[in-house]
Amino acid sequence: VGKIRRLAVLTSGGDAPGMNAAIRSVVRSALAHDIATFGVRRGYAGLVDGAYEEINNRQVGGILQFGGTMLSSMRHPQFRNEEIQLQAIAKLEEAGIDGLVVIGGNGSQQGSLALHRHGFPVVGVASTIDNDLAETETTIGVDTALNTAMSYVDKLKDTAISHHRAFIVEVMGRDSGYLALTTALATGAENVILPEFDVAPEDIVRDVEEAYGRDKSYYIVIVAEGARLKAQQITHYLNSDPGSFEARLSVLGHIQRGGSPTVRDRLLASQLANAAVEAIVAGRTGVVAGWMRGKPIEIPIEEAVRPCQKVTPDMIELLRVLSR
Ligand code: ADP
Ligand code: F6P
Numbered sequence: 001v002g003k004i005r006r007l008a009v010l011t012s013g014g015d016a017p018g019m020n021a022a023i024r025s026v027v028r029s030a031l032a033h034d035i036a037t038f039g040v041r042r043g044y045a046g047l048v049d050g051a052y053e054e055i056n057n058r059q060v061g062g063i064l065q066f067g068g069t070m071l072s073s074m075r076h077p078q079f080r081n082e083e084i085q086l087q088a089i090a091k092l093e094e095a096g097i098d099g100l101v102v103i104g105g106n107g108s109q110q111g112s113l114a115l116h117r118h119g120f121p122v123v124g125v126a127s128t129i130d131n132d133l134a135e136t137e138t139t140i141g142v143d144t145a146l147n148t149a150m151s152y153v154d155k156l157k158d159t160a161i162s163h164h165r166a167f168i169v170e171v172m173g174r175d176s177g178y179l180a181l182t183t184a185l186a187t188g189a190e191n192v193i194l195p196e197f198d199v200a201p202e203d204i205v206r207d208v209e210e211a212y213g214r215d216k217s218y219y220i221v222i223v224a225e226g227a228r229l230k231a232q233q234i235t236h237y238l239n240s241d242p243g244s245f246e247a248r249l250s251v252l253g254h255i256q257r258g259g260s261p262t263v264r265d266r267l268l269a270s271q272l273a274n275a276a277v278e279a280i281v282a283g284r285t286g287v288v289a290g291w292m293r294g295k296p297i298e299i300p301i302e303e304a305v306r307p308c309q310k311v312t313p314d315m316i317e318l319l320r321v322l323s324r
Contacts (some may be wrong), residue, residue, distance in 0.1 A: 004099040004121065004281055005250040006036050008052055008092060011069040012043035012076075012108035015257055016127045018139025018265035019069040022103050024060040025273035026125075031057050033281050038097055042072045043104070044079035044111055046190045050091045064266060067144070067259045073104075079111050088102035089120045090223035099280050103126060103273070105139065106132045106305055109288055113301040116286040123276040123290035124301060127269070131178040131258055134308035135299040136290025140272060143264040145172070145256045146182055153220065166208060166238050167220045170231035172256050178310040179256070180224035185315065190219045192232055193234065195226035196311045201237040204229075212244040214324070219245055271296050 009026045017224045027037045039055040040046045063070055079237045092100065095253040099121040102112040105128025115122045127140035137318050149171050160167045161321060169189075173179040177194030184192035190211055204221065211219050223231040230251055238247035261269065268291060275296035287298035 002098065004033075004035055006038060006095075006097045007099045007101065007277070007280070008038045008047075008097045009071070009101040009103065010040035010043050010047060011071050011073045011113065011127070012102060012104035013073060014105065014128060015067070015069050015073045016105075016129050016139070017067040017144035017257070017259055018140040019073075019103055019127055020066050020272040021064040021261060021266045021269035022127060022140060023070060023272045024064050024124050026101050026277055027055055027060045027191045028057055029274040034278070035281070038095070039071050042074040043108070044088070045074045045076040047088045048076070048079070048084055048091070050095065050168035052095070052097075064259050067261065075107075082114070082128045085114050085118060089115065089118055092120065099173050101273070101276050101280070103127045105130055109133065109301055113226050113305060117303055121280055121285040123285055124304065125272050125276045126288055126290045126304070129172060130174045130176050130180065131310055132174060132176040132308065133288065133290065133304045134306045135303050136288070136292065136297070138268065140265055140269045140289055141177070141257075141261070143268070144259060144262045145179060145308055146186065147262055148187045148256050148259055149179065149183040149252055152255070153183060153189070153222070156250055157187065157218070157220060159219055164217050164245060166218065166247040167266060168223060168231045168238070168247060168249045169220065170223050170225055170249070170251040172252070173226060175225050175226045176310060177224040177226070180222045181311050181315055181319070184222040184319055185322075187220065187222070188322065189222045189319070190216065191221040192316070192319055193221060193223040193227045194311055195224050195228070196306035196309070197316070198228055201229060201234065202233055205237055208238060208241070208244050225279050242280035
């Protein structure tokens with residue numbers, strides 16, 4: 001493996017709080033090896049168009065505390081096409097760029113896997129609020145998204161208590177129930193509905209009635225957007241049950257993706273992006289920098305993008321026990 005001299009970096013898929021901190025860490029970690037960094041605009045779309053220019057250590061100054069991504073992000077489904085991938089590589093080589101860092105989630109790392117299989121030196125940085133990459137305990141953005149969801153549910157709880165209501169709260173996470181389950185545990189919710197386990201509407205109605213019967217004065221259920229039974233349907237079912245609480249729906253939506261990253265996400269972003277640069281500099285390509293047992297690890301991309309199970313029966317049981 002030849003020495004890397006010019007490194008490109010992109011952010012792809014849904015933005016996640018901490019992506020800016022990761023970009024800063026890539027640029028400055030590369031600088032420590034005398035490597036020039038090129039910022040790619042708009043994820044894989046910009047990679048295909050050649051939309052990159054050099055970014056220096058000063059240009060990434062003062063960004064670590066901001067949400068979003070200074071490079072812009074985008075979904076670019078065309079990047080699944082092999083010919084387009086090869087065009088992107090040809091453009092990178094034309095520009096003398098000999099390595100790429102992809103900051104993003106599961107979909108984005110499938111893009112980096114494709115580039116790796118074509119022989120281009122690439123490393124990933126695990127970054128998505130969905131926490132849907134395998135072999136890493138967490139990803140950049142999860143902690144901030146959870147703190148945001150938690151503070152909103154705390155506020156809803158005030159009204160739930162005051163009005164003796166049921167609140168059905170939809171949270172993001174795509175096909176993963178991780179955000180929903182951890183939000184539920186952190187807010188003391190009565191129930192959680194996940195993509196990983198199907199429930200019947202009658203079961204939820206019964207659970208609400210039982211909670212009412214135990215003299216609960218409100219009921220909060222967190223519903224993952226990817227669950228088969230949708231938050232809106234659940235609200236409808238509960239409102240047709242005159243025996244218990246009046247129900248209201250609240251969809252948290254994209255507020256979960258924005259905002260200043262928490263301490264945890266700033267540290268994670270700084271460390272994972274640095275680990276990714278160190279890996280590619282040492283010639284260890286085709287890996288995603290992730291987090292395990294208190295430190296960064298390198299996960300082969302093909303393992304990181306495999307389906308993962310971050311929701312455990314133990315956590316669900318804990319919610320059941322604690323919501324009595
Ligand atoms: P995330 O990285 O947050 O999971 P997406 O799933 O939307 O976000 O993926 C982001 C982008 O990654 C897609 O728009 C596409 O450009 C690229 N991508 C996703 N899946 C693949 C794939 N199988 N092959 C190549 N590129 C992909
Ligand atoms: O991947 C992050 C995420 O916020 C998912 O939780 C959600 O399903 C999706 O992106 C929403 O995408 P968009 O911003 O395109 O509506």
